[in-house]
Amino acid sequence: MPLTEPSDLELKTIRALTDFAHKRVVEIGAGDGRLTWPFVAEAARWVALDPDPDEVDEAAKAVRLPPFPDALLLVGDGRSLSLPSDYFDIAFFSWSLC
Amino acid sequence: MASAVAEAHRVLRRGGLLLDIHPTDELTSLEVWHARYQAEGSFVEAAENLEAIHRVPVGYLDHDVEMLQDFTAATDALAQALEDERRFLLERSTVFDYRYFFDSLDELTDYLEENLEYARASDDLLERAVVVMRRAGTTPKIVIVQRTAATALRRL
Numbered sequence: 001m002p003l004t005e006p007s008d009l010e011l012k013t014i015r016a017l018t019d020f021a022h023k024r025v026v027e028i029g030a031g032d033g034r035l036t037w038p039f040v041a042e043a044a045r046w047v048a049l050d051p052d053p054d055e056v057d058e059a060a061k062a063v064r065l066p067p068f069p070d071a072l073l074l075v076g077d078g079r080s081l082s083l084p085s086d087y088f089d090i091a092f093f094s095w096s097l098c
Numbered sequence: 099m100a101s102a103v104a105e106a107h108r109v110l111r112r113g114g115l116l117l118d119i120h121p122t123d124e125l126t127s128l129e130v131w132h133a134r135y136q137a138e139g140s141f142v143e144a145a146e147n148l149e150a151i152h153r154v155p156v157g158y159l160d161h162d163v164e165m166l167q168d169f170t171a172a173t174d175a176l177a178q179a180l181e182d183e184r185r186f187l188l189e190r191s192t193v194f195d196y197r198y199f200f201d202s203l204d205e206l207t208d209y210l211e212e213n214l215e216y217a218r219a220s221d222d223l224l225e226r227a228v229v230v231m232r233r234a235g236t237t238p239k240i241v242i243v244q245r246t247a248a249t250a251l252r253r254l
Contacts, residue, residue, distance in 0.1 A: 010119075010246075013194045017250040018115055026109055028102065035119075078102040083109045091106035093118040097099055098172035 011038055023089040028078040029096020033059030036094075040071050047083065049076035099175035107185045110253040116186060117250050118176060122193065123169040124245040125158040126217055130227060131199075131241050132234040142239045143199045152234075156227045159210075159217040159242065176249060186251035198242040203228060206240050217242075 014035070020042045030036050030048035032055050040046045046068070050056050053075050060073050076082060078096065106116050131142050131153050142151060179185045200206040203224060210219055231238045 007197060009194055010196060013192060013248050014117070014119070016192070017190055017248055018117055026106075028106065079105060080101075081105045081109055085108050086111045088109050089111065089114050091110050091114065091116045093102070093106070093116070093120070095119055095121075097102060097118050097175060098120045098168040 006034055006038060010035075014039075018090060020090065024087060025090045025092055026081070026083060026088045027092045027094055028081075029094060030059060030073070031055045031094070031096075033062050033073075034094070035092075036071070037062055040068050044070065046071045047088075048073050049078065049081070051075065051077050099171055100178060103175050103179045104185075107179070107253055112253060114253045115189065115250055116253060117248075118172070119246060119248050120172045121169050121196070122173070122245045122247050123166045126161065126242055126244045127158050128156045128219065128223060128227060129241045129243055130154045130156060130230040130234060130238050132236045132238040134236075136236055142237075143197075153241075154230050154234075156230055157223045159219055159223070161217050165216060173247065176251065180251065184254065186253055189250040189252045191247065191249040193245055193247050196244045196246045198244070200240040200242075203231070203240065206242075 020039045022042075022044045024045040025039075025043045025047070027036055027046065027048040030050050031052075033048060036046065036048050036059060040048075048059060048071065050059070056073050056075050078093070103116070110116065131151050133141055134150055134152050180188055198209070200209065206219070206227075207224070210217065227240060231240070
């Protein structure tokens, strides 16, 4: 179902699984950036992809508050990534593998 | 899904992490929550100690069968990458409840009407929710609880 704001429990669960600090992250199916903005400031690089251009536009609006120069928002399909091999530290499927 | 996992493997460096969050195929439940004692503001939604919350299960939403199958398929895609293809090692896996809070039945029904393709609530279920809400000793919240899996796989 369409998700609301990330809950504290959701964020705590993600943090218990990994640490985003100084990492290069590709987020696949990022949607409106719901799970991007809580973590993007910690990462060395964040590439957020979604196949829906409208969702990418929604996420881009949030980029300005505050700006994240190391974040890229792209329209893309997780089944065929136009990204280099052996590059990222974390590949994050945020409610998108299903 | 298998191709998405394969692509993730390709772009990850050796030792990198695949992190996945997706709902399980368990039915989504509808509950009514209220604080055991009078509380301020968003206490129920933000409660750290669930012992302070009275949770009453009401029933289950009706899901589209294909959607539940998609959730299962996502889990299967990860299992396949682990077992059959040995591309990843299981680092850690856990489950948690993703909760949607509503202040009223109208708010809940509006949300479900806008998202009918995901889940529906029967009239019987909604009537039971009304009965439970009336019995609450403090201001109740209607809660949709969706069991969610979070998994970290280490890229080999």
